[in-house]
Amino acid sequence: MHFPEDLLYTNDHEWVKVDGDIAVVGVTDYAQKELGDIVYIDISTLSETLEQHEIFGTIEAVKAVSDLFMPVSGTIIEVNPALEAGDDGSEHIVNKDPYGKGWMIKVKLDAPLPDNLLNAADYRKMVG
Amino acid sequence: MTKRTVLYPVHQELGAKIIPFAGYEMPVRYSGDKAEHLAVRNNAGIFDVSHMGEFIIKGPRALELIQKITTNDASLLHHGKAQYSCFPNLTGGIVDDCIVYYIRDNEYMIVVNASNIEKDWNWIVENNKGIGAELLDISEETSLIAVSGPKAEAIVQKLTDFDLSGLGTYFFHKGTYNGAEKSLVATTGYTGERTFEIFLYNEHALRTWNDLMEIGQEYGMIPTGLGCRDTLRLEMGYMLYGNDINDETSPLEAGLGWITKLNKGDFNGSDLLKKQKAEGLKRKLVGFRMVENGIPRHDYEVAFEGNVVGKVTSGSISPILNIGIGMAYVPTELSKPGSLIDIMIRNKPVKAEVVKTPFIQK
Numbered sequence: 141m142h143f144p145e146d147l148l149y150t151n152d153h154e155w156v157k158v159d160g161d162i163a164v165v166g167v168t169d170y171a172q173k174e175l176g177d178i179v180y181i182d183i184s185t186l187s188e189t190l191e192q193h194e195i196f197g198t199i200e201a202v203k204a205v206s207d208l209f210m211p212v213s214g215t216i217i218e219v220n221p222a223l224e225a226g227d228d229g230s231e232h233i234v235n236k237d238p239y240g241k242g243w244m245i246k247v248k249l250d251a252p253l254p255d256n257l258l259n260a261a262d263y264r265k266m267v268g
Numbered sequence: 269m270t271k272r273t274v275l276y277p278v279h280q281e282l283g284a285k286i287i288p289f290a291g292y293e294m295p296v297r298y299s300g301d302k303a304e305h306l307a308v309r310n311n312a313g314i315f316d317v318s319h320m321g322e323f324i325i326k327g328p329r330a331l332e333l334i335q336k337i338t339t340n341d342a343s344l345l346h347h348g349k350a351q352y353s354c355f356p357n358l359t360g361g362i363v364d365d366c367i368v369y370y371i372r373d374n375e376y377m378i379v380v381n382a383s384n385i386e387k388d389w390n391w392i393v394e395n396n397k398g399i400g401a402e403l404l405d406i407s408e409e410t411s412l413i414a415v416s417g418p419k420a421e422a423i424v425q426k427l428t429d430f431d432l433s434g435l436g437t438y439f440f441h442k443g444t445y446n447g448a449e450k451s452l453v454a455t456t457g458y459t460g461e462r463t464f465e466i467f468l469y470n471e472h473a474l475r476t477w478n479d480l481m482e483i484g485q486e487y488g489m490i491p492t493g494l495g496c497r498d499t500l501r502l503e504m505g506y507m508l509y510g511n512d513i514n515d516e517t518s519p520l521e522a523g524l525g526w527i528t529k530l531n532k533g534d535f536n537g538s539d540l541l542k543k544q545k546a547e548g549l550k551r552k553l554v555g556f557r558m559v560e561n562g563i564p565r566h567d568y569e570v571a572f573e574g575n576v577v578g579k580v581t582s583g584s585i586s587p588i589l590n591i592g593i594g595m596a597y598v599p600t601e602l603s604k605p606g607s608l609i610d611i612m613i614r615n616k617p618v619k620a621e622v623v624k625t626p627f628i629q630k
Contacts, residue, residue, distance in 0.1 A: 173285070176495065177302045179563065179585050198614065200563050202301040202585055203495050231300075 141169045141267075144239055148253075149263035152193075152209040155239065156257060158249075163212050166243045167199065167234060170267045175201040178232035181223045183208070183245060189215040192254050196245060199234070208244065212253060218246040273318035274411055274470045275477055282491055289494060290382035292319040297493040304496035305587040308459055312417030313492030314480055317465070318473065320412050321385035323392065324404040326375040333401040334368060334376055337392060337536055339519055341529040345370035350438045350456050353527055354519055355391060356537035360544065361515040362522070364388050365507070367456050369440060377452075381509045395536070411473035415480060416463035416500075419487040424453065424464040426483045427476070432464065446479060448472035459497065460504035460630055499584050502593065505555050505625025511566055512553060512581040512595050520544055521597065522553045551578065552603040555625035558592035562611065562618040569612040570596045577602065580611060586627055593627045594620075 147155040153171035157164045183197035197208040234242035284295035334342045340353035355363035364384040369377040427446040440454035457463020564583030583594030610617035
């Protein structure tokens with residue numbers, strides 16, 4: 141499994157990439173593997189301001205459903221339109237490319253980064 | 269302590285995701301739930317279902333015991349024939365569902381769910397008091413490999429001279445398979461596809477799995493896990509013990525009237541079931557498909573006109589239909605196909621329609 145060094149991670153298996161006051165958020169390679177085939181992702185929190193740990197969406201896989209949790213606090217300014225791609229039977233973009241084309245939201249940070257985010261090595265250790 | 273089947277190292281080597289299931293570490297998926305599901309529908313999949321339980325009941329009063337503890341009429345069985353059945357309890361519910369195999373005169377094999385092996389065994393032992401049939405639990409020494417799909421017969425046939433094409437559904441052949449004596453090959457699958465369930469003593473399982481894997485390659489067969497087994501059985505409207513049926517659900521409510529032979533003579537709970545039938549059922553297990561977007565899941569509430577009227581017992585997306593499907597107990601007045609119900613998905617009512625099962629045309 142792959143955990144890029146330039147990302148931060150949460151216990152809930154989200155990743156964050158920070159660029160100035162904007163954070164890009166997605167789920168980890170571990171999360172997509174655990175979930176299996178993703179069917180669709182429901183994010184209806186665009187423009188909402190949420191605290192860290194609040195639910196910003198849900199992810200439905202064939203065998204499981206999981207909530208998506210804010211890794212940081214801030215306002216959701218963009219939802220990846222590619223997540224909504226129609227189901228043509230091919231692998232979901234989040235299964236295929238969880239750190240790239242499968243990103244989920246962009247968040248405008250309204251507070252300093254929380255200190256409970258993990259680096260790649262610690263996250264790798266956690267998922268064992 | 270979780271147990272492992274003798275094929276556990278193979279699953280590991282194949283990179284399967286292993287989960288604890290019914291006391292065993294079992295492969296839930298190898299390549300992907302959908303790919304495995306579609307392989308079984310289109311070509312073939314190979315399952316390790318060695319966790320299932322196998323009991324032998326024999327002796328001159330074996331049939332008497334089986335008739336007492338199961339709802340179906342085992343007196344209709346004959347050599348080489350199997351039947352789907354269930355163990356009713358004394359309070360109108362179900363101890364487990366099972367398959368009864370007529371091995372020879374006065375000898376039967378009963379296959380039960382892994383999660384219920386101990387519970388079923390104790391139940392049968394208790395019911396055997398005063399009857400005295402001979403009981404054997406051969407679960408530990410028995411492996412079970414299932415090959416399922418339209419190509420299954422061609423694959424499984426390669427390792428035996430016995431002509432499998434003559435085996436109708438719910439029949440079996442006992443004999444040598446792939447050089448392993450006292451094996452049993454049965455057409456008792458649970459996916460809706462032509463299936464061969466191969467019961468072997470443990471020492472033959474690994475070799476036979478590997479041989480089947482090699483033969484299966486050219487037929488597009490892949491290893492398939494419990495994940496797709498669940499969506500395959502759900503598409504057929506087959507029930508899973510612990511989800512759709514349990515100690516509190518009646519076989520009649522569950523739509524198992526076809527295996528509940530109330531005229532075969534008295535059996536456990538038959539008075540209650542007769543009474544229930546005469547009085548009419550208050551609720552029924554139905555299949556439903558989502559009309560609006562959403563995937564139903566086990567334990568979601570079912571609502572009608574704002575009131576909670578039942579619970580989803582099984583739910584998933586159907587890989588074939590690409591929509592959410594499920595089963596739920598609903599009041600009898602809502603059980604007719606075409607009835608509209610709401611499935612409560614994350615506190616929101618989402619429309620679904622009661623439909624006949626199977627969900628897919630076979």
